[in-house]
Amino acid sequence: xxxxxxxxxxxxxxxxxxxxxxxxxxxxxxxxxxxxxxxxxxxxxxxxxxxxxxxxxxxxxxxxxxxxxxxxxxxxxxxxxxxxxxxxxxxxxxxxxxxxxxxxxxxxxxxxxxxxxxxxxxxxxxxxxxxxxxxxxxxxxxxxxxxxxxxxxxxxxxxxxxxxxxxxxxxx
Amino acid sequence: xxxxxxxxxxxxxxxxxxxxxxxxxxxxxxxxxxxxxxxxxxxxxxxxxxxxxxxxxxxxxxxxxxxxxxxxxxxxxxxxxxxxxxxxxxxxxxxxxxxxxxxxxxxxxxxxxxxxxxxxxxxxxxxxxxxxxxxxxxxxxxxxxxxxxxxxxxxxxxxxxxxxxxxxxxxxxxxxxxxxxxxxxxxxxxxxxxxxxxxxxxxxxxxxxxxxxxxxxxxxxxxxxxxxxxxxxxxxxxxxxxxxxxxxxxxxxxxxxxxxxxxxxxxxxxxxxxxxxxxxxxxxxxxxxxxxxxxxxxxxxxxxxxxxxxxxxxxxxxxxxxxxxxxxxxxxxxxxxxxxxxxxxxxxxxxxxxxxxxxxxxxxxxxxxxxxxxxxxxxxxxxxxxxxxxxxxxxxxxxxxxxxxxxxxxxxxxxxxxxxxxxxxxxxxxxxxxxxxxxxxxxxxxxxxxxxxxxxxxxxxxxxxxxxxxxxxxxxxxxxxxxxxxxxxxxxxxxxxxxxxxxxxxxxxxxxxxxxxxxxxxxxxxxxxxxxxxxxxxxxxxxxxxxxxxxxxxxxxxxxxxxxxxxxxxxxxxxxxxxxxxxxxxxxxxxx
Numbered sequence: 001x002x003x004x005x006x007x008x009x010x011x012x013x014x015x016x017x018x019x020x021x022x023x024x025x026x027x028x029x030x031x032x033x034x035x036x037x038x039x040x041x042x043x044x045x046x047x048x049x050x051x052x053x054x055x056x057x058x059x060x061x062x063x064x065x066x067x068x069x070x071x072x073x074x075x076x077x078x079x080x081x082x083x084x085x086x087x088x089x090x091x092x093x094x095x096x097x098x099x100x101x102x103x104x105x106x107x108x109x110x111x112x113x114x115x116x117x118x119x120x121x122x123x124x125x126x127x128x129x130x131x132x133x134x135x136x137x138x139x140x141x142x143x144x145x146x147x148x149x150x151x152x153x154x155x156x157x158x159x160x161x162x163x164x165x166x167x168x169x170x171x172x
Numbered sequence: 173x174x175x176x177x178x179x180x181x182x183x184x185x186x187x188x189x190x191x192x193x194x195x196x197x198x199x200x201x202x203x204x205x206x207x208x209x210x211x212x213x214x215x216x217x218x219x220x221x222x223x224x225x226x227x228x229x230x231x232x233x234x235x236x237x238x239x240x241x242x243x244x245x246x247x248x249x250x251x252x253x254x255x256x257x258x259x260x261x262x263x264x265x266x267x268x269x270x271x272x273x274x275x276x277x278x279x280x281x282x283x284x285x286x287x288x289x290x291x292x293x294x295x296x297x298x299x300x301x302x303x304x305x306x307x308x309x310x311x312x313x314x315x316x317x318x319x320x321x322x323x324x325x326x327x328x329x330x331x332x333x334x335x336x337x338x339x340x341x342x343x344x345x346x347x348x349x350x351x352x353x354x355x356x357x358x359x360x361x362x363x364x365x366x367x368x369x370x371x372x373x374x375x376x377x378x379x380x381x382x383x384x385x386x387x388x389x390x391x392x393x394x395x396x397x398x399x400x401x402x403x404x405x406x407x408x409x410x411x412x413x414x415x416x417x418x419x420x421x422x423x424x425x426x427x428x429x430x431x432x433x434x435x436x437x438x439x440x441x442x443x444x445x446x447x448x449x450x451x452x453x454x455x456x457x458x459x460x461x462x463x464x465x466x467x468x469x470x471x472x473x474x475x476x477x478x479x480x481x482x483x484x485x486x487x488x489x490x491x492x493x494x495x496x497x498x499x500x501x502x503x504x505x506x507x508x509x510x511x512x513x514x515x516x517x518x519x520x521x522x523x524x525x526x527x528x529x530x531x532x533x534x535x536x537x538x539x540x541x542x543x544x545x546x547x548x549x550x551x552x553x554x555x556x557x558x559x560x561x562x563x564x565x566x567x568x569x570x571x572x573x574x575x576x577x578x579x580x581x582x583x584x585x586x587x588x589x590x591x592x593x594x595x596x597x598x599x600x601x602x603x604x605x606x607x608x609x610x611x612x613x614x615x616x617x618x619x620x621x622x623x624x625x626x627x628x629x630x631x632x633x634x635x636x637x638x639x640x641x642x643x644x645x646x647x648x649x650x651x652x653x654x655x656x657x658x659x660x661x662x663x664x665x666x667x668x669x670x671x672x673x674x675x676x677x678x679x680x681x682x683x684x685x686x687x688x689x690x691x692x693x694x695x696x697x698x699x700x701x702x703x704x705x706x707x708x709x710x711x712x713x714x715x716x717x718x719x720x721x722x723x724x725x726x727x728x729x730x731x732x733x734x735x736x737x738x739x740x741x742x743x744x745x746x747x748x749x750x751x752x753x754x755x756x757x758x759x760x761x762x763x764x
Contacts, residue, residue: 125219
């Protein structure tokens with residue numbers, strides 16, 4: 001674990017004063033800093049709060065926000081709320097699945113994309129909508145959603161190419 | 173000096189408001205002192221975002237669908253030369269009070285009490301809230317009223333809980349006030365989980381202080397000194413603005429010890445939800461605040477007696493609290509003047525789906541569905557036929573177009589089998605398959621069931637299985653009767669609101685659209701042409717470029733055609749998986 005990643009999380013654990021109802025905020029701060037909740041974070045939280053590990057695990061699996069697996073660099077969230085559903089969200093989900101070659105809930109082999117659905121992101125007037133990390137894209141159809149995913153893929157390829165050129169330069 | 177205000181709620185930001193704000197900020201830096209720049213929450217016209225308002229001497233002009241380029245024009249034409257760009261004006265009001273603009277009727281038909289400051293005040297400025305009369309109601313209730321008077325006033329206003337159930341708010345407060353305890357809590361339910369509802373988010377983002385003020389007044393009325401706002405973690409902007417508002421209120425002495433010298437202490441905390449729909453149920457919400465799995469418990473004891481951490485607790489939703497300061501400031505009679513005999517005041521609706529003007533609309537109780545959809549909503553997109561409205565999200569039901577004279581209030585809506593709910597109103601057009609809509613909502617409630625009650629846990633799963641097989645064309649005779657039987661049992665035997673209302677979407681669609689269910693089961697066809705398993709796929713030769721992508725995707729080799737020639741689908745071989753539609757880049761594949 002890189003020291004700086006855990007700083008705020010450990011600070012929060014260190015500051016824990018036995019106040020009631022702090023388990024969910026602690027888990028949220030663990031996830032903020034690791035991107036998911038690793039096994040060791042469960043042990044830390046359990047030892048500091050005195051809540052049994054099994055109970056901590058029970059809370060993690062109850063709420064959809066918490067993840068026990070690391071996530072891709074880009075989290076693609078396709079809105080499956082009512083307004084998006086009636087505006088063709090199913091087709092959008094299928095298109096993204098096809099473009100990324102993964103099912104909902106999975107991460108691509110290169111660790112770049114994780115695909116999830118979300119109940120509603122509240123942009124109903126722009127339906128159908130997807131979110132890629134914190135960017136929202138609305139008024140989509142299969143062709144335009146494909147374009148958006150490809151844009152992220154291309155940007156990623158370019159960074160990789162530049163990085164490999166940079167490493168070659170270093171070597172020579 | 174002209175004041176320029178950019179609408180920066182979540183809807184505005186996702187439509188590109190940040191780029192517009194940055195552009196205006198850049199112009200302001202180049203020409204300092206030519207105008208002042210500020211931002212606000214959602215005014216409700218989500219369908220025309222991003223919105224930019226210019227205000228001067230009591231005149232307001234709102235421009236819609238503004239891009240960075242248009243904002244440059246607005247600067248040159250309107251701010252410098254004083255000429256309005258009439259093509260982009262969506263709403264304007266001059267100093268004499270005359271309205272204009274393409275969307276003037278959208279706002280004119282509304283009565284804005286809850287949304288009074290949304291889209292006009294800067295939500296991050298407590299000074300603007302005070303200038304609009306904010307915290308006057310708190311002053312009045314702390315210094316001039318006794319706790320009993322506050323409760324009486326709320327009772328007389330006829331306000332009923334806006335979270336969905338419609339329980340009289342004043343009565344609820346009086347229960348919590350009667351119970352003696354050293355500690356009591358005020359809780360605000362901001363866990364707006366219904367897909368298709370975003371009223372509470374807009375209020376929290378656009379006018380957080382009105383919710384805080386309502387909660388402090390409630391604290392005074394019931395004798396509580398601390399409160400919690402339980403907000404969805406999916407609403408980061410709402411949490412951000414609430415945090416700013418709480419800090420500002422504390423700095424001004426509206427929160428903390430001895431508020432306004434009255435001797436009354438009250439403070440507030442935000443708790444972030446972690447994604448569980450059932451936490452909208454109050455006892456589950458308390459469990460979640462306590463850091464546990466959010467599972468409901470049996471009532472009684474009711475929260476007014478034993479709520480959060482076993483102490484007397486009053487729980488209302490965002491919209492209910494936002495009404496309180498207005499009622500205290502303007503009096504219960506003014507509030508009760510709006511609405512019907514038993515449902516007073518106004519209600520905010522989130523209009524979405526196949527409606528032209530999707531956004532937020534606040535109307536007096538008793539407005540008809542027809543007026544909401546056609547007068548305010550502007551009718552159905554692409555001129556298609558109006559089929560139904562879905563009200564109340566996964567707990568609600570569908571009201572058919574033929575019943576569009578139904579008034580929206582706490583008596584008329586439940587009589588149709590739907591519920592008021594928190595105010596999501598999704599408009600469905602003729603292409604919506606009602607079996608599929610019921611399946612969609614049951615899929616949602618089934619996965620959100622916490623698993624405590626057998627009827628909810630297993631009953632909703634069995635219902636979902638039946639609905640899925642009907643929409644796949646594998647329905648059996650007797651399925652409709654089974655759905656009704658299971659639905660009634662789940663409704664009767666579940667512990668909390670989630671289970672009790674989960675069958676509503678299926679039961680209302682069976683009640684009004686039984687013929688569609690029968691067509692799926694007996695004739696194996698989907699009258700709306702929406703269930704992919706029951707429709708046939710065709711390729712439009714005009715649009716097909718012969719790229720052969722669909723040929724490669726088709727797993728059963730049902731698509732034939734030469735390269736660069738239009739392809740065709742063999743209906744006999746086709747298994748209707750839909751892969752060709754989602755793979756086609758030219759939208760050449762269609763269903764019939």
